[in-house]
Amino acid sequence: MSLKVVFMGTPAFAVPSLSEILSAGHEVVCVYTQPPRKSGRGQSLTKSPVHQFAELMGLPVRTPESFRKSSVIDGLETLGADVACVVAYGQILPKRALAAPREGCLNLHGSALPRWRGAAPVQRAIMAGDCVTAAQIMQMSAGLDTGDIVMSASETIRSDDTAASLSQRLSQTGAQLWPPVLAALERGGLTATAQTGEPIYAHKIDKAEARIDWTQDAQYLDCHIRGLSPFPGAWCEMAGKRVKIHRAAAITGNGKAGEIIDDDLTIACGSGALRLISVQPAGKSAMSAEDFLRGHDLPVGTQLN
Known part of the structure; x- marks a missing residue:
C-alpha cells in the first residue's frame, strides 16, 4: 500500500x-x-x-x-x-x-x-x-x-x-x-x-547586509561571509572595484579596520583580522587570494572600503 x-x-x-x-x-x-x-x-x-x-x-x-x-x-x-x-x-x-x-x-x-x-x-x-x-x-x-x-x-x-x-x-x-x-x-x-x-x-537576506563592515569583530565577519556564500556573496571594494569574499579565516592581527596588514591579503577588523582565502572579482570566477594578488597591486597599508 x-x-x-x-x-x-x-x-x-x-x-x-x-x-x-x-x-x-x-x-x-x-x-x-x-x-x-x-x-x-x-x-x-x-x-x-x-x-x-x-x-x-x-x-x-x-x-x-x-x-x-x-x-x-x-x-x-x-x-x-x-x-x-x-x-x-x-x-x-x-x-x-x-x-x-x-x-x-x-x-x-x-x-x-x-x-x-x-x-x-x-x-x-x-x-x-x-x-x-x-x-x-x-x-x-x-x-x-x-x-x-x-x-x-x-x-x-x-x-x-x-x-x-x-x-x-x-x-x-x-x-x-x-x-x-x-x-x-x-x-x-x-x-x-x-x-x-x-x-x-x-528574515530574507537584504542586499545591504552583503557589504562587509570591517569595524566588526573578525569572528563575526567570518560567520557573516560564510552565511552569505555563495549567494548573494559578502563583498567589499578593492582598488575601486567590488570583490566578493567567499572564504576567509579569522586570525589574530592589529591595524586600522579595513587595512591590509600583510602580503597574504589579511585585513584588520574592529577586533582581530581576516585572512582572505577565496575571492571573486566582478565579472570573474572565484579564485584564491594568491591568484587574485598576482593581478592586483594591493600593498600593505592599503585601506579597503
Whole structure:
C-alpha cells in the first residue's frame, strides 16, 4: 500500500526529498513548482530543478503563479491526494489549499524550530554563529513555520560551513525523514509535538547586509561571509572595484579596520583580522587570494572600503 502524494518544491534543495518519496514507493500524483524563470546571460526561460527532475521521472507538473485563484485550489482538490509534501516551494498556501489533501500538508524546514522561522534559516544560523541546526518536518498551519513537529534530525554546523555546504547536507538529512514520516502516516501512527521556546525569525537576506563592515569583530565577519556564500556573496571594494569574499579565516592581527596588514591579503577588523582565502572579482570566477594578488597591486597599508 502507498500514499497518494502531492509534492511541492522548487530549488535543488527539494530534489532529494522528491527522490526519497518516490523510492519509498509512494504515488506522486502531481508536482507543483515555481514557473520557469529567466536566467543566465541569455535570459532564457529555465525550469526549476524540481521541474526538471519531475519530468525526468515522468511525473505531471503544474506551475501556477500563485494559489490566490480558486481555480488553482480546485485543481489541487480534484487530485484526491492523501498528503502534500512541501519543500522550499516558495509560495504561500492559503487555508483551503492546506486542507485540500486528506491528511493536510507537511513541510520540511532547515532549522531547529522555533529558531529561524522564515525565509533564510540556513544563512541566518551560520551568520549567528550557531553550532547546531536541524532538518525538521512539521504539520503546516496558517502561521509562518508555526506547525507541530513530526520528526527532526540534528545537524552540526562546521567551522568551515558555507550556506551552500550546510544546505546540501540538510537537504539530504531532511530527505531521509520522509519515508519514516509517510510510513507512520500511512499506518495512522504519526505523532506531533508543539514547538517550544522563543521564536527567532530568519528574515530574507537584504542586499545591504552583503557589504562587509570591517569595524566588526573578525569572528563575526567570518560567520557573516560564510552565511552569505555563495549567494548573494559578502563583498567589499578593492582598488575601486567590488570583490566578493567567499572564504576567509579569522586570525589574530592589529591595524586600522579595513587595512591590509600583510602580503597574504589579511585585513584588520574592529577586533582581530581576516585572512582572505577565496575571492571573486566582478565579472570573474572565484579564485584564491594568491591568484587574485598576482593581478592586483594591493600593498600593505592599503585601506579597503
